[in-house]
Amino acid sequence: MPSTKTIAVAMSGGVDSSAVAAMLRAEGHNVVGLTMQLWNQRRLAGHEGMPESVPGRCCSLDDVYDARRVAETIGIPHYVVNQEDRFERDVVRPFVQEYLSGRTPIPCSLCNNHLKFDQLLIVAQQIGADSLATGHYARVAFDELSGRWLLKLPVDVAKDQTYFLFGLTQDQLSKTIFPLGGMTKPEVRDLARSYGLALADKPDSQEICFVPGGDYKNFIDAYLAEDGDALPDTAGELVTSDGRVIGEHAGIHNFTVGQRKGLGVATGSPLYVLEIKGDARQVVVGNQEDLYSKTLRAGKVNLISVGAIEEPMTVEVKIRHRHHAATATIEKISDDEVLVTFAEAQRAITPGQAAVFYKDDVVVGGGWIV
Amino acid sequence: MRRVYLDNNATTPVLPAVLEAMEPYFAEHFGNASSIHHHGQETRAAVERAREAVALLVGCRASEIVLTSGGTEGDNLAIFGLLSSEMRRSGLVREGDHVISSTIEHHAVLNSCKQLESEGCSVTYVHCDARGLIDPDDVRRAVRPNTKLITIMMANNETGVLQPVEAIGKIAAEADVYFHTDAVQAAGKVPIDVNAIGCDLLSISGHKMQAPQGVGALYVRKGTRLQPLFHGGRHERSRRAGTENVPGIVGLGKAAELAKEGLASGDVRRMADLRARLESSLLGKIESCGVNGAGAPRVPNTTNIYFDYVEGEPLVIALDLKGLAVSTGAACSSGALEPSHVLTAMGLSGDRARASLRFSLGKQNTSEDVDFALRLIPETISRLRELSPVYNKEAFST
Numbered sequence: 001m002p003s004t005k006t007i008a009v010a011m012s013g014g015v016d017s018s019a020v021a022a023m024l025r026a027e028g029h030n031v032v033g034l035t036m037q038l039w040n041q042r043r044l045a046g047h048e049g050m051p052e053s054v055p056g057r058c059c060s061l062d063d064v065y066d067a068r069r070v071a072e073t074i075g076i077p078h079y080v081v082n083q084e085d086r087f088e089r090d091v092v093r094p095f096v097q098e099y100l101s102g103r104t105p106i107p108c109s110l111c112n113n114h115l116k117f118d119q120l121l122i123v124a125q126q127i128g129a130d131s132l133a134t135g136h137y138a139r140v141a142f143d144e145l146s147g148r149w150l151l152k153l154p155v156d157v158a159k160d161q162t163y164f165l166f167g168l169t170q171d172q173l174s175k176t177i178f179p180l181g182g183m184t185k186p187e188v189r190d191l192a193r194s195y196g197l198a199l200a201d202k203p204d205s206q207e208i209c210f211v212p213g214g215d216y217k218n219f220i221d222a223y224l225a226e227d228g229d230a231l232p233d234t235a236g237e238l239v240t241s242d243g244r245v246i247g248e249h250a251g252i253h254n255f256t257v258g259q260r261k262g263l264g265v266a267t268g269s270p271l272y273v274l275e276i277k278g279d280a281r282q283v284v285v286g287n288q289e290d291l292y293s294k295t296l297r298a299g300k301v302n303l304i305s306v307g308a309i310e311e312p313m314t315v316e317v318k319i320r321h322r323h324h325a326a327t328a329t330i331e332k333i334s335d336d337e338v339l340v341t342f343a344e345a346q347r348a349i350t351p352g353q354a355a356v357f358y359k360d361d362v363v364v365g366g367g368w369i370v
Numbered sequence: 371m372r373r374v375y376l377d378n379n380a381t382t383p384v385l386p387a388v389l390e391a392m393e394p395y396f397a398e399h400f401g402n403a404s405s406i407h408h409h410g411q412e413t414r415a416a417v418e419r420a421r422e423a424v425a426l427l428v429g430c431r432a433s434e435i436v437l438t439s440g441g442t443e444g445d446n447l448a449i450f451g452l453l454s455s456e457m458r459r460s461g462l463v464r465e466g467d468h469v470i471s472s473t474i475e476h477h478a479v480l481n482s483c484k485q486l487e488s489e490g491c492s493v494t495y496v497h498c499d500a501r502g503l504i505d506p507d508d509v510r511r512a513v514r515p516n517t518k519l520i521t522i523m524m525a526n527n528e529t530g531v532l533q534p535v536e537a538i539g540k541i542a543a544e545a546d547v548y549f550h551t552d553a554v555q556a557a558g559k560v561p562i563d564v565n566a567i568g569c570d571l572l573s574i575s576g577h578k579m580q581a582p583q584g585v586g587a588l589y590v591r592k593g594t595r596l597q598p599l600f601h602g603g604r605h606e607r608s609r610r611a612g613t614e615n616v617p618g619i620v621g622l623g624k625a626a627e628l629a630k631e632g633l634a635s636g637d638v639r640r641m642a643d644l645r646a647r648l649e650s651s652l653l654g655k656i657e658s659c660g661v662n663g664a665g666a667p668r669v670p671n672t673t674n675i676y677f678d679y680v681e682g683e684p685l686v687i688a689l690d691l692k693g694l695a696v697s698t699g700a701a702c703s704s705g706a707l708e709p710s711h712v713l714t715a716m717g718l719s720g721d722r723a724r725a726s727l728r729f730s731l732g733k734q735n736t737s738e739d740v741d742f743a744l745r746l747i748p749e750t751i752s753r754l755r756e757l758s759p760v761y762n763k764e765a766f767s768t
Contacts, residue, residue: 032691079687126684126754127691 006030007177008124009133010116011070011078013063015202016135018070019188020179022195024133025074032129033071033078035064036120038087038111039210044222066199073197081123083115090114092210096220099253100234102276103352106164106321107208113167121175131175136161139181140173143305149173151304153361156184163321166356166366167302220253236281238263241274241290252276255283258291258348276351292345298338298355298367305364309338315357315364317342319349325358338367373693374739378578378732379527379555379672380697384621385580385733391624392582395617403614404603413616420623424587427626428553428572429563436588436596436609437619441554442478443599444573444588445521447610448550449482451596452519452571453491468517470547472496472504472533473715475523479552480711483521496522501666502529502716506537513545520549524572525556528712528728529663530672532560539568548594554578554586558629559638559669570594576618580733581625585618632733641731642670648729648740649673655748662713662726676718676726679761680754685727688750694743697728721760 009021011033025031064080071078091110098105116134124132137159139152149170153160168176180188185204192200207214224232238247247263249255254262259273263285272291275284296319303309309332316325317340328342340355349369356366375383384392395416401409403417418432425432438444453467471483473495483493494512498504504522513520520542524535535551542549550571553562558579564572571594576585590596590609602611632638649661658678677685682698689696698710713723729743755761 032687077691079690081683081687122757122759123681123684123687126681126757127688128753 004029005131006032006129007131007133008032008034008120008127008129010120010135011035011067012135012205013066013070013199014135014205015192015197015199016137016180016188018067018135018197018199019192019195020133020135021070021076022074022197023179023191024177025076026195031074031076032124032127033067033076034120034123035067035078035080036087036115037064037080037082037084038115039084039092041210041212044219044226066202070197070199074195081120083119086119087111087115087210092223095208096223098352099216099220100232100278102252102255102278104256104350105352106354107210108164109167109354112164117168117172117176121172125175131177133177133179135180136165136178137180137185138162138165138178140176140178142174146305148305148307151363152181153358153363154178154181154183159185162358162363163318163354163356163366166304166354166363168304169302170304173304217254234278234281236283239282239284241284241286246285249283252278252281252283257350272348291347293349294342294345296340296349296355297333297370298340299336299370301336301338301365301367303365305359305362308332313357313359313364315359318354318356318358319346319369320353328357330357330364336367371693372742373695374735374742375695376729376731376735376739376743377695377697378735379530379728379730381577381583382580382732383734384582385625385628387628388581388621388624392617392621395620399616403616404605413614416620416623417614417616420619420626421587423623423626423630424574427557427562427630428574428589429565430589431592433607434564434589434592436590436606437614437622438573438586438588438610439584439615440577440586441476441552441573441575444554444575444586445476445478445550445552446482447588447596447599448571448573448590449479449486449519449521450599451609452548452550452594453486454597466516467491468514469493470496470509470512470517470520470522472498472522474498474502474504474526474528474712475521476527476552476554479521479523498531498715500717502526502531502663502712503666504533504538506534506541509538510541510545513541513547517545517547520547522549522551523555524551524553524562524567525559525669526663526712527555528710529666529674529716530555530668530730531663532556532667532669535567535569539566542570543568555672556669558625558632559641559671561633564589564591576622576625579625579629581621582618585615585622587622637733638670641733641735644731644735644737644740645671645673645729647737648731648743649675651740651744652747655744656751662716662718671731672728673730674713674726674728676722677751678722678725679758680725680751681758682724682727685750685754688754689746692746692750694746696743698724698726 007024007029011017021031021033068078091107095105095107121132137154138161141150143150189200211219234251237245238249239245255273255276257273263271271285272288274286274290312329312331314329317328318325326342326346328340330338330340333339351369353369354366355369357364399412401413403414421432421435424435487493496504496508522538525532539549549569551569553572554575557574570591572589574587577583596609598609600611605611659675662674686698709720709723713726
């Protein structure tokens, strides 16, 4: 056997991962396509508020079909790996529980941490692959000086997905390839076209893959109804930050920090959700300026470019995917907890989202906002 | 790359002699078997010869064979054809009907029973024991005055376990209940005699016995009324409308003839010897594994083995990438694999069911094929186990 590398490609049926498979194949590697079956889109179809069927969504049979067609076009073996049980346990259920506890979760990060770079990477190694390639826009590099694997911003910063990848361990990074890190999206589409891939113009997926139409409230209702559980009643009071009750709400999962619309109370000035108190079922509202805060605590911290934060460190911090990174100091509170102090107060710091720390184009690490 | 195919319970390659027999029926003898003229007569004769060969394989009269598109159609025609017909005759609504089946049936039967339930029928699913065997006494106990049909398979597709169909046939006869058996995985591997079994309906499929995909047959005991599923011309004695799939039927006939010969000539015994060597060598070379269905009578070509601390899915992929085709269980429409309902019905844990592989031999397999599998499987399993978090944890703790 020639000493070419065997690379498994996580193929979602979208343009990016399809282009990755085609590129690696053209470079002469042994490429094996793997598509994870994560969620049965028909499962909650027809529940109140849920569409009957959703064509062209992630994990749908259409996407599996697209991935298989690409594999056939470029001439690589392709397999579907069923991870529905783990996806429900590690992503869907925590997603629902987070909302019901008054937090705003990021399922994509959970999926990356628990499925794509954990289970799928194990499967890739088990089937004899040296590494796993995905269509993420990010870069991996080995730093000789520190002896650590680095996660870095992609060339196309508008497509940057490092925010969702902060949980990758050194071992995972050492076996991961992001071939699109040096390319722009239009270049990727051109490349897909040049390989004759029919899906070169397939639209990007934007929503959470298992929530059709993006309406997560209906999804949570349907998910709980399916279990036979009625929706746990999280209805409660709308209160001001000094504790004054000014109204009622139908359930805390309907709110997210920073939200303005849909509070159902009329007052002289616009009101915003400041905080969601899960235990007390209270939604705290107030003025726009009360939304700003200078500090946050990040838990379950994963560090990438450094082994530990011994001294306070000045970094740029992103508190949501579309956030413009802001200067802050990070310091260790405990082994996996970090205190983030911003130079300037930030709007709507939201529990359940991630705080990801950057130093120039390198991801220092990140954690979950508590 | 060398490729070895040990997934013959999924489908089998068409035998060269079968292909040869079919070949003239595409372009040369192309007639519609219902036509009056020469062309029609030619193909009619071919269809009837094939029917006789199938009848000979299962021990019935040619007129009792309905040619179908395969096992699923045969199962559906038996179940719905009979219950619709019963319903019409007795004038009863389906609410009153009761059917006995088992938890280890193929989905063609299992989902047909689920459909009957949704139409108001009640169905008892008899459980199997840890060996994958149905106890005839459980079937006897399940019989009610309004039981219309017993449908229990002859050989299980995943484990190869042969069910006590003769005993069930006696129970059905005593209770005066119709008995259907899905014999798709038995045909060509063990002798079939519908009179010894005492069944009224028995389905077989061409592509599991080295005829092509898309053809099969249903034995319907003389006097059994069936409401057809398809409405149209008066083909198949008005039990199955539609122009005959003549090349497929000719292939089925030839395969039936060869299957009958193979059972007599020792072809099947040779397959049984290969299976025995594959099974005992794997058990000898690999630790923490065992045969699912051990201790039960089985068809000679199938062995289903669990390899603890391994997931069947990556194992199948890893073996396929090295050229060995085997399977974990029933494939669903997306190509993803669910843990087997048969193995879980036998009491296997989800982990062990997912750690199980099915090896099924065909008449084309050689001793070298088994050697190839025996070289490949142990090393692949060690690699998977080395990478398994569960295996490492348990190995560490002991």
